Amino acid sequence: MNNKAMPVVSIVSLKGGVGKTAVTLGLAGAATSRGLASLVVDLDPQGNATSILRTHSSKTSVANVLEHPTRAEIEGALTPCDWEIGPGEVDVLASHPSVIRFDSWTHPGSAFTPKLAKALNQLDGYDLVLIDCPPSLGALTREALAASDLALIVTTPSYFGAQGVERAIAEVEEIRKGVNPRLKLAGIVVNRVRSVAEEHQYRMNELGTLYGKAAILKPFLPERIAVTQAEGFGTPVNEVKTPGGREVARIFDKYLSTLLRM
Numbered sequence: 001m002n003n004k005a006m007p008v009v010s011i012v013s014l015k016g017g018v019g020k021t022a023v024t025l026g027l028a029g030a031a032t033s034r035g036l037a038s039l040v041v042d043l044d045p046q047g048n049a050t051s052i053l054r055t056h057s058s059k060t061s062v063a064n065v066l067e068h069p070t071r072a073e074i075e076g077a078l079t080p081c082d083w084e085i086g087p088g089e090v091d092v093l094a095s096h097p098s099v100i101r102f103d104s105w106t107h108p109g110s111a112f113t114p115k116l117a118k119a120l121n122q123l124d125g126y127d128l129v130l131i132d133c134p135p136s137l138g139a140l141t142r143e144a145l146a147a148s149d150l151a152l153i154v155t156t157p158s159y160f161g162a163q164g165v166e167r168a169i170a171e172v173e174e175i176r177k178g179v180n181p182r183l184k185l186a187g188i189v190v191n192r193v194r195s196v197a198e199e200h201q202y203r204m205n206e207l208g209t210l211y212g213k214a215a216i217l218k219p220f221l222p223e224r225i226a227v228t229q230a231e232g233f234g235t236p237v238n239e240v241k242t243p244g245g246r247e248v249a250r251i252f253d254k255y256l257s258t259l260l261r262m
């Protein structure tokens with residue numbers, strides 16, 4: 001990784017509802033319980049991560065940063081949140097509904113000048129930056145990938161999930177060949193796995209065959225009510241003191257180790 005001091009990880013998928021935000025926040029929770037300082041960039045106009053983190057209000061958002069990618073603008077938009085449970089800390093570059101303006105369709109592979117990358121390059125002081133992407137592979141996700149060292153693809157074990165993974169991998173390749181040669185595919189997170197479901201087993205095997213078993217992060221992320229509970233409470237899943245909460249928290253901690261080793 002080029003930017004060893006502050007690895008930037010994009011959490012992407014073509015689809016909504018697969019768990020991008022859950023994975024982003026799971027990693028942020030794992031990072032803060034290790035004492036790391038992380039920055040969550042919420043690039044989804046729906047702003048789920050911004051609200052689950054109970055982000056303190058601020059005058060500006062990531063939309064302003066995309067408009068003017070200067071050091072002053074990004075530092076002015078950074079805001080704390082309620083996840084100050086320590087020992088680490090989580091800051092947020094909050095979303096705003098107007099971020100949608102930056103998601104206009106452009107032809108994949110067409111030239112563009114990355115704005116978020118420019119702004120993040122002028123920032124320091126974090127151990128980790130996590131970018132929660134919108135559920136599309138449009139201009140916003142391209143901004144995220146152009147700014148990242150690592151791309152983590154999230155999917156569910158379903159037919160359309162596998163198709164989405166294929167397109168996301170192609171997008172990562174495109175950005176690497178174009179604007180961001182340092183971008184690496186960190187792997188695929190298979191989320192909401194119900195090991196008893198035969199269809200899930202079939203799709204897991206299919207993903208393994210298609211993309212090589214090494215690319216799929218282990219263990220899989222199981223379907224656990226603790227994930228939804230954490231979301232409702234506005235806390236990291238490691239604060240949900242149930243067997244499911246502990247299980248999922250352990251997995252996120254493992255994923256974090258994998259990412260930080262890359």
Ligand SMILES: Nc1ncnc2c1ncn2[C@@H]1O[C@H](COP(=O)(O)OP(=O)(O)O)[C@@H](O)[C@H]1O
Pocket residue numbers: 015016017018019020021022023048135191192193221222223224225226227228229231
């Ligand atoms: N492993 C899981 N187990 C149970 N529910 C989950 C899991 N992962 C995600 N969810 C739930 O699924 C919904 C969609 O997840 P979310 O992270 O918002 O997806 P995305 O950001 O990709 O749209 C949320 O309500 C979330 O709580």
Ligand SMILES: [Mg+2]
Pocket residue numbers: 020021022044048049132133
């Ligand atoms: Mg989301």
